[in-house]
Structure formats: C-alpha cells, structure tokens
Amino acid sequence: MSISEASIGASPLGRGPTIRDVAALSGVAASTVSRALTQPHRVNQATRERIEAAARELGYAPSTYPRSTGPGRSGAVAVLVPDITNPYFFDFIRSTQHQLKTAGYTQLLVDTEEDVELEATYLEEFRGSAVGFILPATRLSDEQLISAAAKSPLVTINRSTPGVPSVIIDTPSGVQQAMEHLFSLGHRDIAYLAGPPNSWSDGRRWDALQERAELLGIIIRRLGPYHPSTRSGAAAADTLLNSGATACIAFNDLVAIGVLVRLRERGIDVPNEMSVVGCDDIFGADFCQPPLTTLTAPIEQAGRVATDMLVSRLRPGRSQMRMKAELPTHLTIRASTGPPLRPAR
Amino acid sequence: MSISEASIGASPLGRGPTIRDVAALSGVAASTVSRALTQPHRVNQATRERIEAAARELGYAPSTYPRSTGPGRSGAVAVLVPDITNPYFFDFIRSTQHQLKTAGYTQLLVDTEEDVELEATYLEEFRGSAVGFILPATRLSDEQLISAAAKSPLVTINRSTPGVPSVIIDTPSGVQQAMEHLFSLGHRDIAYLAGPPNSWSDGRRWDALQERAELLGIIIRRLGPYHPSTRSGAAAADTLLNSGATACIAFNDLVAIGVLVRLRERGIDVPNEMSVVGCDDIFGADFCQPPLTTLTAPIEQAGRVATDMLVSRLRPGRSQMRMKAELPTHLTIRASTGPPLRPAR
DNA sequence: ATGAAAGCGCTAACAT
DNA sequence: ATGTTAGCGCTTTCAT
Helix, strand or coil: CCCHHHHHHCCCCCCCCCCCHHHHHHHHHHHHHHHHHHHHHHHHHHHHHHHHHHHHHHHCCCCCCHHHHHHCCCEEEEEEEECCCCCCHHHHHHHHHHHHCCCCEEEEECCCCCCCCHHHHHHHHHCCCEEEEEECCCCHHHHHHHHHHHHEEEEEECEEEECCEEEEHHHHHHHHHHHHHHHHCCEEEEECCCCHHHHHHHHHHHHHHHHHHHHHCCEEEECCCCCCHHHHHHHHHHHHHCCCEEEECCCCCHHHHHHHHHHHCCCCCCCCCCCEEEEEECCCCECCCCCCCEEEHHHHHHHHHHHHHHHHHHCCCCCCCCCCCCCCCCCECCCCCCCCCCCCC | CCCHHHHHCCCCCCCCCCCCHHHHHHCCHHHHHHHHHHHHCCCHHCCCCCHHHHHHHHHHCCCCCHHHCCCCCCEEEEECCCHHHCHHHHHHHHHHHHHHHHEEEEEEECCCCCHHHHHHHHHHHHCCCCCEEEECCCCHHHHHHHHHHCCCCCCEECCEEECEEEEEEEHHHHHHHHHHHHHHHHEEECCCCCCCCCCCCHHHHHHHHHHHHHHHHHEEECCCCCCCCCHHHHHHHHHHHHHHHCEEEEHHHHHHHHHHHHHCCCCCCCCCCCEEEEEEEECCCCCCCCEEEEEEEEHHHHHHHHHHHHHHCCCCCCCCCCCCEEEEEEEEEECCCCCCCCCCC
C-alpha cells in the first residue's frame, strides 16, 4: 500500500468489521456481541467489557440495515419536501428530524423540486425502504395519494384527502383576516397571486378569499398561476399593476418578496401605491423592503404533530390514531400594507 | 376490521409483500423474481410479464436494505450540514442529491445544528449505515476529522486537513478583494465580524484580511465571535458602531443581514455611515435593505465536485482520486457598500 | 450467562 | 432460462 493511499484512510468500499470480527477477537459468539451492545445488562460485566474493548479496537460500527429487515424492524421515515430551498420548510425539517430521532427513526429527507413525477418516483422508490412517509405540501392527485396511503403509512401536511391522515394549517381563515385588514384600510379591489395549480392549499385559499370578498362586496381577482419562487415575482408584479387592484395577497412569501423587489425596481411605492401580503412568514419576510405583512404559520408545530401521528401508526401497540389536526395561523402586520392612495370608488 | 381502519390504508407496520410472495404468486423461484426485476433481459419474456403482473397485483416494493448488506452493496451517503436553515446550503444540497442519485446512492441529509457533539454523534451513528460522508463546513477538530476519515470515506468542503479529501472555496481571496474595494472607497478602518471559533473558514478569512490590511496600511479589527445567524446581528452591529470602524466584513450573509436590520433600527444609514459586506451571497442578500454586497460562492459546483470525489473513492475501479479542488468566488457589489462619511484621518 | 441456529429480504454463484 | 443454495450483518428464540 502506497503512502498516499494510507493517508486517505478508510479502505475504498471496505466493509468495516462485522459483529463476527468482534466476536472472534473477544472469544465469544456473535449473538453475545449483539446482546452486549444492545442490552448491556443481559450480559456478564467482564464479558461485556471485553467485547466493548474489542469493538473499540476494531473500530466496529453496527450497520443499521439488517435491523430493518429482521424482526422488530425500525427504519427510516422519508420526508418529501417539494422545495428544499423554500425557507418555509426550515423549521419543519428540523422539527421532524428531532421527533423522528427521538422515536428511534431516521429521517430521509428528499427534495422533489416541485415535480409531481419526481415525487411519485421517490414515493415508489422508497416504499420498500422507508417505514413511512411525511408529505408536506404534496402535489399528488387524490387518486395517487390514496393509492400511496394504501401501501405505506403516511401523513400529509396541508392536504386533506379522505382516509389520509393529515395536519392542516388553517391559512384560509388567515387570508380572510388579511383581506379584512386590507378592507379596513380602504382597499376594494384585491388580487390573489395564485400558486401551483395542483396545490391543495392554493385552492382552499382562493375559495376562502372569494367567499369573503363576496361578503364584503369587493373585487377579488385571481392572477397566475405562478411558480412559488421569488423568480415569479416580476411577472406577477407586472400583471398586478395592470390589473387595477390596489392590494394583493400572494400564495406564499417567496412570490410576495419577488413582487416587492420588482415593484421597487419599477419605482412603485409599497404600501402607498400597492399593498402586499404574503403567506407563511418565512426567513426573509422580516428583513425584505418593506418588511412583509404575512400569515405566520406554526410550521414547527406542524412537523411535530405530523411525526407523532405517523409514529403512533407505526407502533402496533397504540390504540387508534388521530386522523386530522388543524393548526391556526395569525396575521403578522408589517410595513408592506397600508392605505391605498385613495379608497376605491 | 372497522371501516375507519380500512380507510387508513396500509396495515400498521405491516411488512409489505416480499419477493417470495411474488414468487409464489407467479409460480417461480425467488431468485427469478429478483432477476426479472433487476435484469429483465436475463429472463423469459412470458415469465417476466407474469412476474411483473404478480408484483403489481401484490403492490410489491423492493426493500433496498438487503442490497446494502449483500454483495455489490450500494447504499446511502450521509451529508452533514451544520445548519439546514442556512440558505447557503440550498444549492449544495440539491446538487449533492442530484449527483448522488445519478451515481446510484441515496442522500441521507442530516442537520447537525452547529453542534460539534451532535455532528460527532451522527458521524458515529451513520458510520455503519452510510457508505460515505460529505461534510460541508464541519466543526470537527483535525484529530476528530482524521480519525473519522480513517474509518469512512469522506469529503469535506471548506476545510483542509492533511490526508482528508476536500473542496475549498476560495473566500480568502474574496475577502481581500472586498477589502480593497472598501479601501478604494476611502475606508481605512475595517471590522471583521467573526464566525464560530472552530470554523476553519473563519480563521482563513481573518488571516487573509490581516495580511492585506498590513499591505494597505489600514486597520482591521476582529469583532466577535458571533453565532452565524441573523440573531447575532444586533450584538454585532452595536459593537461595530462603538469600534470606530467605518465598514465591516461579516463571516457570512446571515450575520451581515442581521447587522443591516439592526443598523436600520438604530437609524444608521448604510452605506453612508457604515458599509457592510457579507460572504456567500445567499437567498435574501439581494432583497434585503439595502441589497448586500457579498462574495458569491459557487456552492452548487462545490456539491457536484465533492460528490464526484467521494463517488470515485467508492468505486473500486477508479484509479486514483483527486484529493483537493479549489473553487474561486467573486465579489458581487450591491448597495450596502459606498463611501464613508469622510475618509479616515 | 452464553452459544447454536434460524431467519429477515435480497442477490449471486452454481447447478440444472 | 430457471431453480437451488449460500450468504450479507444482525437479532432473536431456544437450548445449554
């Protein structure tokens, strides 16, 4: 072996020492090693220490895979996020990672890049490997979702489908609140900057807005759909300016921030010439210019609840699981909303 | 079984159908099923179709774990990021996910939350399960790192340790550029807002700044260390204002953005009263107020290169691997830098 | 307290 | 082209 190779360290693809190597070195049976490592009290003090020493010496690291096939299998839970670059999922991811770890599972985090097909592919690909799925903001159709739920334990976030456990964040009430806030400021013509067509949340928000607009007797316009990213902001802002609306509510903060940037470029004053409201209160919503009025979502809690729901399904002991949890949002008012130049007619 | 249970779908913890179930249903041996599914051409057309039908009918999904233990093992590559909520890693994560997937590996993404101990724990925990590691911005000591590299194939990013393969993003040259930019604007007293003490990048940047400051005959002050998040911004900004410096270069954009926010709160005009430069050009650097001058890092490329390096180590066929790659950064000038009130003395 | 043996789901030699 | 067998690393009865 050359020096350079030695310096590299681990042998390429060299399977590390196995439980049998440790057994041989400590002069016991493999099963004893297994016990010593997983149920230390079930083995003699002296033996255990000998085994531990041998394991240390060999640099033994147990592979978790076999546990996933044998009896008492644990395993991985796959979390499929549509866009890992969307700050919305930050706290969610952290939250699920914590909860899963605590419950003895490994988080398998996958970015589906807003692509339904990719999402379906991963769902299928990991079906055999993961013991369950968490699907925040899935883009799957009801049929796909139901079929997937029939095959693997799974929990969705912000997506209600019959028979599929879900955690719902109540943004519809939130956007209604936002609308009323705008109404109270004098706005009478409001635009909704729509998100992905296959987003369930999008549909619900739009419905809620229409309903409330009718009640208030004001105009609500649906613009878009837009890809939920800051890049869509320019297009959305331009359309918005030509629409006649004096305020807008965006599908999410990314779009809203993109709109703010574009409006500034075009010299439009926010909120005096245009009020902007986002959804989610993501990283950046507080330091963009002007700071964004938005709906703060309890996303970290959503992650916790979703994980608990899934885990309770995974443990056969538990009696019965909650099929649905609903979490409230609240409106965080910042400088991006204010009076329109003049109350509409 | 109650209706509600039925509607839930998958049986709780029900191990799905196995390859043997499919074999039984299609009247062939298990090995034939395996072949039919992995090397379709090696099996009779008719048989294959029968097997595929049976698999479909049972909803069979292969478990990937056994492949990880048996011969020709593939497996997971663990990517340990210090802070998944830091937008810096966005494109990196995407990039590694793509590359790994292409190469036939699964990305195991783990958030170590800026915690050395947690990082070490995960490194140990996944040592047996993952075939290799990618460590962007590890906080480990040289000893820990070398020891880890001796046990598992691993590639670091932004961390050079003898014998450990690494991808280095050349921010030192970048911060020197930034300093010269500030110098040309008339700044003669510049502060460096330091990052985590155990960050290798931090040390390198500081060294580069000191060296260049001496050359230019100007003052450079080290303030901090600060936790690399926007939350540290307030403390950093306050110290900064009392330091006498007319400009600052921050460890990363999160700190820089936090500083911008705080300065605005305190009514300090950026860049007229204080110039601010960040590092990394993360999401948010372009839409904060004022937009942040920063060093744009080719992080997506870094992910690609790092993955390639690791994968080439994993495949025994490859002759020899690159031990080091260096990637350049460039200074992106935005509105957060400008002339100081008056050139220092 | 420990060992022997069987088995998890899958793949790959080796036979047929 | 297909079946048989052995084996991956680990856990778990069941003996001893």
